[in-house]
Amino acid sequence: MSQQAQPAVSTPPAPGPREKDGRTAQRPLALRILARPDVGVFLGAVAVYVFFLVAAPPVREASSMANILYQSSTIGIMALPVALLMIGGEFDLSAGVAVITSALTAAMLSYQLTLNVWAGVIVALVVSLGIGFLNGWLVVKTGLPSFLITLGSFLILQGVNLAVTKLVTGNVATDDISNMDGFDQVKSIFASSFDIGGVQVKITIFWWLFFAAIATWVLLRTKYGNWIFAVGGNKESARAVGVPVNFTKISLFMLVGFGAWFVGMHQLFSFNTVQSGEGVGQELIYISAAVIGGCLLTGGAGSAIGPVFGAFMFGMVQQGIVYAGWNPDWFKAFLGVMLLGAVMINLWVQRTATRR
């Protein structure tokens, strides 16, 4: 564990000189790679993928893979900021309903005031960032565990989503905005799809990978990335060496707000309306994807690429069971067993790799 926390304070060791040592360095390098938290989850994801490749013939089709990746991307885009926040030592239980809050804001504002939908989209971004800021600010100012603060905001948002929607629209779902100005433009950003070799691929998959690349770069190559590891590892010593702890934590919460906005917009523009009761329970899926991806629940360790595989594993198992045509009554049980198995592989790989 100390090994994972290392990049928090020091820059990652340059692999260049070690490779020059020749054959003697090769085994430790392989073990070092295996010991990385994201490699375990990578192998777990591969195992699940190969398993369904054998068990479920339809998975072999490219269109099925596009579907699985789509499902994974809607989890994965949120799992990224949630993972960064966890590396920074905090939780956000309001992440699932915050997605719906954002979508509701955009839909209702545009519809009720008959505005170009861009206006709704931008106001929703402001609202989402504001919710993130408020969560972060409360955590930093009160010093209470973020679990409690965001449990509060989770419940508040759940109630607000319903009550405000009811108040404004008189119904519990927003009105269809698909015939309004700007809808097609916004849809092309958040919810369009491309034809690649005859297969329809959703744009969210590209956004997901793009965000993952940025997050990886930020974590490993920037000062801000070091700050994230530092505040999650040990807040006091981070502060002592001059890391702006409050700024880092608040901005991480706002990043989750940004993710919620993005996924919220995707939902709104692919389904044209939002139901106010949705989103409950999704926060646990995001957190699970991050944890499966090797982020420590206690903070200070993790990566951005791990949650990508974590989300993929979720999407793969969830859809794989359907592709395999197994008795659906057992669906949830299968899901649990597969996830547990994947996590075990992850753990086993890490243990064996770090033992020597």
Place this chain on the structure above:
Amino acid sequence: MDRSSQSRSRRLAPIVAVAAAAALTLAGCSSSSGGKKSEEGGSAASAGKASTPRMTVALVTHQSQGDTFWDIVRKGAQAAADKDNIKLVYSADPNAGNQAGLVQNAIDQKVDGIAVTLAKPDAMKAVVAKAVSAKIPIVGLNSGLGDWKKLGLMEFFGQDESVAGEALGNRLNSEGAKKVVCVIHEQGNVGLTQRCDGVKKTFSGTTETLYVNGTDAPSVKSTITAKLTQDKAIDHVITLGAPIALIATQSVSDAGSKAKVATFDLNKDLTTAISKGTIEFAVDQQPYLQGYLAIDSLWLYKNNGNYMGGGEQPVLTGPAFVDKSNVDKVAEFAAKGTR
């Protein structure tokens, strides 16, 4: 004092300016199509108001938060309450134990009548008995068709879920369907399972079941897509709620399938989809009617001693089919959120 207020106003000035600018910007980018402006003003059906003494009635359901269906039930109940000079107290909890607690709460308030749903009849037995012994008239609605009499309820308004499923199964036979998938969006819900079982009973082809996570639209979409890819012989997708049906139409096109979508329950967007032809038909159990009749029946009992259904038979509110032939009439009301 003076200085601080001055500095505050100075600090406020840019904020006000930004807010004003934002408001102006927003006003500048109005949409020329769709939106609230294109919605025609119309109010729900309203009759006169009864001059009978004010009474209080509690409506306790097993609604989970933010479900469009229950919203319509509630609107019906409210319409009846307004007409009958009734103060309607609405409460709901999907957990049976908590729902029983809410009924107890209504008994403690000494209301003049209770309307209750019996999603889990056994859990409600004791508290219903208490209401009966407290001489509070109590009626059932929506779920509990098999148990309302046993429990001592006076009247019942709802749809037999199995009968509705069977009706849908027959309809599928007449459409020449061979293989259907029944999408359950809440695993373990008795009513939803009964619907699928009903379909299975009368439908002469193969019926498969699929569970989806109803609280996450993207996951619903990709799971149905996966099922349609896995089994290309499926020619009809049956959903058990209107929002799920609308998502299913996207899955069908994503999967490149030729399957048709039919559903239980209605809402505004669904009626549009039926008239466009993307959804074939819907089985409506008329939730508005359930709420309306339940409240109205308590008023009739109190003021005229009447029993709807004669106190022996349930009053059935469904299944009513909505398809292209009659959707225009229904759409008019669905637009107001009352069908």
